[in-house]
Amino acid sequence: MVIDTQTLLLAQGAVVAICGVAFILNNILRRNDKVGRTWSIAFVTGILTALAYAVWSVVPGAWWANAIGNAGVVLSLGTMWSGCRQYNDRSSTIGVVLAGTGVVALAALLPGPEGGDWAGSWAEFVAASVFAGLAGVESMRFRMRRSVTARMLAVVFWGVGGYFALRTVVFLIDGETGPVFLGYFGTIPTTFVSIALVTLAAVSMSVLTTNRAARGALDLASADGPRLPGVLSASQFDQHAEAWLFRAQRDRDPLVLLLVDIANLDHMNTAFGRSYGDEAIRAVARICVSTLPSAAIVGHRGGKSFAILTTAPAVGDAVAVAERLYTALVESPIDPVEGIRAAAACGIASTRASGYAYGVLQSQAAAALASAIEAGSGAIRLADPATSASPQ
Incomplete structure (x- = not known):
């Protein structure tokens, strides 16, 4: 059985929506603190990203939707990193995330309709790799490193960061139409990676926010x-x-x-x-x-x-x-x-x-x-x- 791109992107949207809504409801019902709010932004952005890619895949000429999707991927991973920093009682550095998101959006928008489906994708790949890697590092530092769940989350982030790093290299060497890029790092493989990230992140972050809300940090x-x-x-x-x-x-x-x-x-x-x-x-x-x-x-x-x-x-x-x-x-x-x-x-x-x-x-x-x-x-x-x- 062959799954076409449109069907897979719609399935991705459904998974992201379900996981995102579940996380947001869990966060609201338990305790809506700054970490939960930041991670909720990441899931809301993920839902909008999936919607943008779905529009791009079914609406002819919707090249702008691809730019929104690229920026959404970066903003989602960036706010996950920001939430990890806040969990460790550090500044969110949300300004860095917004700046990176803006660069990615401009890289996709400036070429216009003539830029093609992969316009500015190299910027998205690099930024996604950086933010995912930083989120993995932050998950292994300070308060988060004490949690087994956070260490598992770090492995997920590093896996995603490594994937996007390889995707960047293959894209620059093999090109957007190369067999290696399309076979291993194209839209379909990346969609599966995104589904795995969202599912595992939703579970891990729900556990972390529940623990954080239920009992504050120890300070006898x-x-x-x-x-x-x-x-x-x-x-x-x-x-x-x-x-x-x-x-x-x-x-x-x-x-x-x-x-x-x-x-x-x-x-x-x-x-x-x-x-x-x-x-x-x-x-x-x-x-x-x-x-x-x-x-x-x-x-x-x-x-x-x-x-x-x-x-x-x-x-x-x-x-x-x-x-x-x-x-x-x-x-x-x-x-x-x-x-x-x-x-x-x-x-x-x-x-x-x-x-x-x-x-x-x-x-x-x-x-x-x-x-x-x-x-x-x-x-x-x-x-x-x-x-x-x-x-x-």
């Missing part, structure tokens, strides 16, 4: 103070811990340092996305604050690691604190719908065995945590000063 603490009451930043925890250890040494009060690692955080990030993992960290922070003794200080050391300093007259008391925390984590689902719970490993170092030097206490608690992580989630290990390494 800032340099000015904790955003979540009772949780200190790493630097704040270090300062409080050193001050408390100094007073405790003076008064001979025993303290213990607990280092907690969320053992299944990486699995949650992979299965449900980075935003779900961020919510897991927030949930663990809340459980620590509500479960631990009132005299304890809690710090988020970054990533999936927490630090806790508290009083413990006996070693058994420190273990009991860790066990109580583990029980609270098991009994408190992160998301009542999914029912998933955080699993933790814990390393403990006490001033009775390790002394009051914060660096030594921290190093030995870290060694105990490493042993607990190796043993598996739920493991609690006490530091052994005889085998733990001292800080260099």
Whole structure:
């Protein structure tokens, strides 16, 4: 069976319209933020592009529609890149996108009707290759690189960028009527590439915008103070811990340092996305604050690691604190719908065995945590000063 160009372009239009409308509705219903708006512009442009190419294929003399389609391809890929930049909290650089789109439109319009079907196409191919490549690079940077979905999207962008780069080279060497160009990089092959791009991009971007809208970026603490009451930043925890250890040494009060690692955080990030993992960290922070003794200080050391300093007259008391925390984590689902719970490993170092030097206490608690992580989630290990390494 042979598919003619008109039929294929109409099919492309239908696919683009369905995917675009689905993405826009998903974005409106969940949260219409700047990233969703920019990516929505990309899909609206894609719909108009498909319509322009359809008009070009069925209306004799509609050479101007081809120019609109060429510019639309570039604007669509460019706004996808802009949305990726906004996702990473960077400027959209929409001016660059509009400038590139304008150049492509002029390259197709200036030759007029005598320019033929491929007038200015080289400009479209180059711009599309550049913007797709930039979108792939941006998808692997900053916040987006944390998401498996974004990494998959980067592969899609790079595939499209590579295709248009090869299309440019073959077009310049083989010509618009060459067998290689028409067979592998002409309208029909490119239509299939466009359908694949739109479908995969719609799915990936829907997942990314849903994660972004459902849960904001994690920021438990800032340099000015904790955003979540009772949780200190790493630097704040270090300062409080050193001050408390100094007073405790003076008064001979025993303290213990607990280092907690969320053992299944990486699995949650992979299965449900980075935003779900961020919510897991927030949930663990809340459980620590509500479960631990009132005299304890809690710090988020970054990533999936927490630090806790508290009083413990006996070693058994420190273990009991860790066990109580583990029980609270098991009994408190992160998301009542999914029912998933955080699993933790814990390393403990006490001033009775390790002394009051914060660096030594921290190093030995870290060694105990490493042993607990190796043993598996739920493991609690006490530091052994005889085998733990001292800080260099």
